[in-house]
Amino acid sequence: MTVQSLTKKFGTNTALDNVSLTLDKGETMAIIGPSAAGKSVLLKCLAGLYGADGGKIILGGDDVSQTNAPARFDWAERIGMLFQQNALFDSMKVWENICFRQIERGTLTRKAAKEHAIDLLGHVGLSEDSAFLTPSDLSGGMQKRVGIARAISTDPEILLLDNPTAGLDPVLSNHIEIMISKIATQRGTTVITITNDMHIARTRYANLVMMYAGKIYWAGPTSDIDNAHNEHLTQMLNGSAQGPISMRMGKRGDQIVA
Numbered sequence: 680m681t682v683q684s685l686t687k688k689f690g691t692n693t694a695l696d697n698v699s700l701t702l703d704k705g706e707t708m709a710i711i712g713p714s715a716a717g718k719s720v721l722l723k724c725l726a727g728l729y730g731a732d733g734g735k736i737i738l739g740g741d742d743v744s745q746t747n748a749p750a751r752f753d754w755a756e757r758i759g760m761l762f763q764q765n766a767l768f769d770s771m772k773v774w775e776n777i778c779f780r781q782i783e784r785g786t787l788t789r790k791a792a793k794e795h796a797i798d799l800l801g802h803v804g805l806s807e808d809s810a811f812l813t814p815s816d817l818s819g820g821m822q823k824r825v826g827i828a829r830a831i832s833t834d835p836e837i838l839l840l841d842n843p844t845a846g847l848d849p850v851l852s853n854h855i856e857i858m859i860s861k862i863a864t865q866r867g868t869t870v871i872t873i874t875n876d877m878h879i880a881r882t883r884y885a886n887l888v889m890m891y892a893g894k895i896y897w898a899g900p901t902s903d904i905d906n907a908h909n910e911h912l913t914q915m916l917n918g919s920a921q922g923p924i925s926m927r928m929g930k931r932g933d934q935i936v937a
């Protein structure tokens with residue numbers, strides 16, 4: 680996957696400003712950054728939910744930066760996404776949510792979809808009984824796990840995860856992250872995850888991107904971060920007594936002013 684000078688605007692607000700990155704098949708990447716940095720918008724552009732205002736997203740040799748790009752429909756099938764708010768349908772049972780796409784497209788019978796969903800629930804640590812509940816019957820952490828089960832239900836080539844462990848306790852977070860690592864290793868899935876958990880970013884992802892105000896401020900192998908000599912990255916990784924970077928910013932162009 681290659682992203683070249685991607686730009687996305689909402690009115691006068693530039694959510695993505697010339698973002699470029701490359702990720703090989705089967706590689707993992709964590710995206711970190713303060714609130715409103717453009718992390719979710721980047722994932723939504725990659726997923727094809729937003730069309731770009733400029734730049735390219737090259738998947739399998741095709742530019743899919745526009746929602747009506749001919750190759751986009753095909754890629755929609757090959758990308759799994761977990762949304763920040765999970766985006767589960769409350770009118771459907773949990774198993775129907777997990778296999779929503781397969782039921783809609785008729786690629787699985789309802790019986791097969793139910794069995795597949797129950798199997799996936801086991802992978803995210805939920806019981807078979809939960810398949811027959813609706814999302815509103817579940818705790819926030821359980822909803823998150825259902826969202827992950829749905830994201831992996833089509834065995835996607837690219838998995839986009841918006842804060843997969845937010846709201847989960849440390850034990851479950853670890854379990855989910857181990858599962859995500861296994862998916863990447865065993866199935867060759869490319870995984871891009873937004874996370875606020877710097878320990879997870881450091882230990883579970885081979886590559887790291889730090890975003891601020893729609894731009895990438897640092898990108899590289901996670902193994903390089905301690906020698907990056909990038910003050911803002913270090914502050915992000917360690918947390919800072921001065922508060923989030925966004926609260927310390929002056930309006931001085933692109934410069935982060937600590």
Ligand SMILES: Nc1ncnc2c1ncn2[C@@H]1O[C@H](COP(=O)(O)OP(=O)(O)OP(=O)(O)O)[C@@H](O)[C@H]1O
Nearest residue numbers: 689692694712713714715716717718719720721763
């Ligand atoms: N649909 C939209 N319409 C208008 N503005 C939007 C829309 N989606 C995102 N934005 C704006 O784009 C900017 C980046 O938002 P984004 O959701 O990507 O932030 P983020 O880095 O994911 O933040 P957080 O960690 O708080 O979720 C913000 O200023 C946000 O208000």
